[in-house]
Amino acid sequence: MTNRPAPDDELAFLATYDASRYPRPSVAVDVVLLTVLDGAIRALLARRVDHPHRGDWALPGSFLQIDESLDAAAARVVATKAGLEGAFIEQLYTFGAPDRDARTRVLSVAYYALVDPATLERAVADRGDAGLVLAPLDVPWAGESGGPVGARGDDGTPLQLAFDHAAILGMAVKRIRGKLDYAPIGFELLPDAFSLRDLRLVHEAILGRALNKDSFRRRILDRGLVVATGRRAAGVGHRPPELYRFEDRSAT
Amino acid sequence: MTNRPAPDDELAFLATYDASRYPRPSVAVDVVLLTVLDGAIRALLARRVDHPHRGDWALPGSFLQIDESLDAAAARVVATKAGLEGAFIEQLYTFGAPDRDARTRVLSVAYYALVDPATLERAVADRGDAGLVLAPLDVPWAGESGGPVGARGDDGTPLQLAFDHAAILGMAVKRIRGKLDYAPIGFELLPDAFSLRDLRLVHEAILGRALNKDSFRRRILDRGLVVATGRRAAGVGHRPPELYRFEDRSAT
DNA sequence: ATGCATAAATGCATGTAGCATCTAAGGAGT
DNA sequence: ACTCCTTAGATGCTACATGCATTTATGCAT
Numbered sequence: 001m002t003n004r005p006a007p008d009d010e011l012a013f014l015a016t017y018d019a020s021r022y023p024r025p026s027v028a029v030d031v032v033l034l035t036v037l038d039g040a041i042r043a044l045l046a047r048r049v050d051h052p053h054r055g056d057w058a059l060p061g062s063f064l065q066i067d068e069s070l071d072a073a074a075a076r077v078v079a080t081k082a083g084l085e086g087a088f089i090e091q092l093y094t095f096g097a098p099d100r101d102a103r104t105r106v107l108s109v110a111y112y113a114l115v116d117p118a119t120l121e122r123a124v125a126d127r128g129d130a131g132l133v134l135a136p137l138d139v140p141w142a143g144e145s146g147g148p149v150g151a152r153g154d155d156g157t158p159l160q161l162a163f164d165h166a167a168i169l170g171m172a173v174k175r176i177r178g179k180l181d182y183a184p185i186g187f188e189l190l191p192d193a194f195s196l197r198d199l200r201l202v203h204e205a206i207l208g209r210a211l212n213k214d215s216f217r218r219r220i221l222d223r224g225l226v227v228a229t230g231r232r233a234a235g236v237g238h239r240p241p242e243l244y245r246f247e248d249r250s251a252t
Numbered sequence: 253m254t255n256r257p258a259p260d261d262e263l264a265f266l267a268t269y270d271a272s273r274y275p276r277p278s279v280a281v282d283v284v285l286l287t288v289l290d291g292a293i294r295a296l297l298a299r300r301v302d303h304p305h306r307g308d309w310a311l312p313g314s315f316l317q318i319d320e321s322l323d324a325a326a327a328r329v330v331a332t333k334a335g336l337e338g339a340f341i342e343q344l345y346t347f348g349a350p351d352r353d354a355r356t357r358v359l360s361v362a363y364y365a366l367v368d369p370a371t372l373e374r375a376v377a378d379r380g381d382a383g384l385v386l387a388p389l390d391v392p393w394a395g396e397s398g399g400p401v402g403a404r405g406d407d408g409t410p411l412q413l414a415f416d417h418a419a420i421l422g423m424a425v426k427r428i429r430g431k432l433d434y435a436p437i438g439f440e441l442l443p444d445a446f447s448l449r450d451l452r453l454v455h456e457a458i459l460g461r462a463l464n465k466d467s468f469r470r471r472i473l474d475r476g477l478v479v480a481t482g483r484r485a486a487g488v489g490h491r492p493p494e495l496y497r498f499e500d501r502s503a504t
Numbered sequence: 505a506t507g508c509a510t511a512a513a514t515g516c517a518t519g520t521a522g523c524a525t526c527t528a529a530g531g532a533g534t
Numbered sequence: 535a536c537t538c539c540t541t542a543g544a545t546g547c548t549a550c551a552t553g554c555a556t557t558t559a560t561g562c563a564t
Binding site: 022023024025026027063064066067068069070071091093094095096097098105107109144182 | 274275276277278315316318319320322323343345346347348349350357359396434
């Protein structure tokens, strides 16, 4: 049927294959750990203690280990740098400009992860590291046009970002804005029980614009992605809203 | 303001940086050259003449050169393997399972390109190479769920795909299906002047399902992405349709 | 000349989104 | 206890996109 050679041919070829013939780039895996807190999209940034870009703020990342899958490397970065297990992680884009790292040729396979703010804040606090911040992002463009995205410190001053990490942040924001419409994004950014207002504020922070309250309510409820818990929030200073939880459709 | 070290510090660091400390993977760039012909999505596949997977069908690709950007490598592959310049090319996904290539650790940064079938057929014919086919794709899933995608030969028999290229094809189909709604995709797959029927057939081939004729017409015309040329197709065996051309919105 | 296939416009029903209005209900201040 | 404030949540109206059916137009094959 096929013209595949006999296995021993291929095994002989592999035994003599010289993998060092081509110069190889280093490959890093960088992760945009995103959350929404106080009405702003935020990303976890770490202050660089080594050259290059020492003192600048960078995404948590690591060099890819030689026998490790890309997904595993991203999960390892999230576990090591943020102490989180089982977060939602997805590949974003691979950045490969020849001069993006002054040391040597380094590709960055970027991932993004969505984490609820309480978990991420706790992870940052547990580290007790002043070189780790949950920086609000400055997104200077509307819709899904894209472009670099900056970050601010707690005092509102812009943070100097290392490498091309402003472009990576921009790609991450663009990606989740685009997925918000049709994917069940937003639930990863909230606790188990949340009001529809909480969910809407998350969407508004991601999109960078206000949404119609009633249309949002109807759209979310009609899709059947959330179910009422019967409980209500307390102590909110006004009529307490019904709390909902995410209804996993894959279980249906 | 910032704590960046003096430049000479960083230069000294770079001069002594040992890039060989980490083992590095090989990086390949593979391109899914997509078109729509005779109602089917097709991809350009080349029969492998070397191990591994000799005799199997593979996406055109190349190892990344050490001073070359990823985008440039993809453009080089398209120019070298298909003789095309200036095609629409976009990064797709990076595949990095440790065992995806038996030779050594090889990452594949996959790209996809959209080319109109006449141009791509001409490029294939100019090569005069029986090891180069424009294979129709078998997409066994609906919507945007995803999964591997196979390819068939001219006689309808399935082609044995090399490496994880079935997964790469699946990702490419998933991506353009998803972008069809909101991006001006489809115009790259058609000649300069085309009827709305031609455009609809392209969309139907990509989506794998029939579309409502009138809704499609209104939707496309309302978006203002196409403008009538005033010319009509001839010799079509029925009432000749108006021919349209793509209206570049960036020029507005 | 007639029929056929498709183009292209039009009308109608349905579903969804934006918007305004109304009532509900708890907290804060008096 | 009473009132005010704020937000929740429901309802109705309008505008618009979409699916579907109907009608007319037009080049080509017979």
